[in-house]
Amino acid sequence: MKNELFDINISKAELDSVFDNYSINSLLNLMDKQFPNMYNLDVGVFEGYTLYQHTFMVLSQFEKYYCDKILPGELNKDVFRLFLALHDIGKPKAVMMDDLKLQHQYSSEYITILFEFLQISQDETSNLISILNFDLGSYLRGRVSIKQTHESVIQLALNTSMSLTEFFELIVLYFKVDAGSYTENAGGIYSLDYLFVFDEEMLQINLASEVQSKIDLIT
Numbered sequence: 001m002k003n004e005l006f007d008i009n010i011s012k013a014e015l016d017s018v019f020d021n022y023s024i025n026s027l028l029n030l031m032d033k034q035f036p037n038m039y040n041l042d043v044g045v046f047e048g049y050t051l052y053q054h055t056f057m058v059l060s061q062f063e064k065y066y067c068d069k070i071l072p073g074e075l076n077k078d079v080f081r082l083f084l085a086l087h088d089i090g091k092p093k094a095v096m097m098d099d100l101k102l103q104h105q106y107s108s109e110y111i112t113i114l115f116e117f118l119q120i121s122q123d124e125t126s127n128l129i130s131i132l133n134f135d136l137g138s139y140l141r142g143r144v145s146i147k148q149t150h151e152s153v154i155q156l157a158l159n160t161s162m163s164l165t166e167f168f169e170l171i172v173l174y175f176k177v178d179a180g181s182y183t184e185n186a187g188g189i190y191s192l193d194y195l196f197v198f199d200e201e202m203l204q205i206n207l208a209s210e211v212q213s214k215i216d217l218i219t
Contacts, residue, residue, distance in 0.1 A: 003113055010034045012118050019078045024059045028052060031085050034114070041092035044100055047182060047191055051092055057181035057188055058084050065205050066177070072169035073162040075127065079120055083128045086111050087178065104133050123161040130156040130167070136175045139218070140195075146217050153218060168219060176205040 010033055018026045032039045032052070039052035049057075062084055071080060090106025108129050115125045134156055139149040157167040182191040185198045197206040207215060 005109060005113060006035070008034070008114070008117050009036070015082070015118055019081075022078070022081075024056060024063065027059070027081060027085050028056060031089075035089060035110075038089065038092055042095060043088060043091045044095040045182075047189055049188070051088060053188075054181060055085060055088060057186040058087070058177050061177040061180050061186050061205070065203050066173065068203075072173065073127070073166040075170065076124065079124050080128070082115075082118075082120070083111065083132075084177065086114065087132060087174075104135075108132055127160045127162055127167075127170070130159045131170055131174050134171055136171060137179065140211060140214055150218050165219075172207075172215065176207070180205050 010030055014030055018030050028039065039055070040050055043049060043051050043054055045054070059081065062081065067077065071077060086107065088103065088107060089110045090108070091100070091103045093106045094100050094103035111132070112125060112129060134152060135144075136149075138144050139146075144152075153168055153171070154164065157164045160167055162170070176196070179192050180186060180196055180198075182188060183193045183196065183198075184190050185193070185196070195208055195211050197208055198204075199206060206212075
């Protein structure tokens, strides 16, 4: 199958086979087949991770802390795993274009096309694209106000089949596994560790108290 952006190199049967006997490596190997020579590219972060390295650590954090938990809105875990495997797929192109602001636009386009081909429901696709297009990090870094952030959450939630509470819970979960991959806990170098408290006994990623306080202001 062809479209204006890229060729489809995988089948739904291959994806189903991956999830029948799931491992992070098998999923990323399939995505590497779909997007050859993409996962070995730089993602433009000072830690120096390739797309593969970062995505592997994100998926590892999800498996470590959330694989046995019910996701907000009872989101299908395999669909979320696929989303995580692709969440930064547009980032190498944005780096190449020297404009990281385009990363979510590119990733959204790739994910939407591939999800449609793989028969992921429109509701699930809309839910996850909306999550992708919310930048919680900008709020935490003080780049946008509480009011702007609150309004953005409400507006994006309208594009989903989730309640506002479920949508925001998924935003926070996504932030925890994505930003939480830039840590020693995820097997990387020290970077965003100060944002989190990792409870490996209870299998929880908690936000540092000052971060949680800022999050609480949004809702």
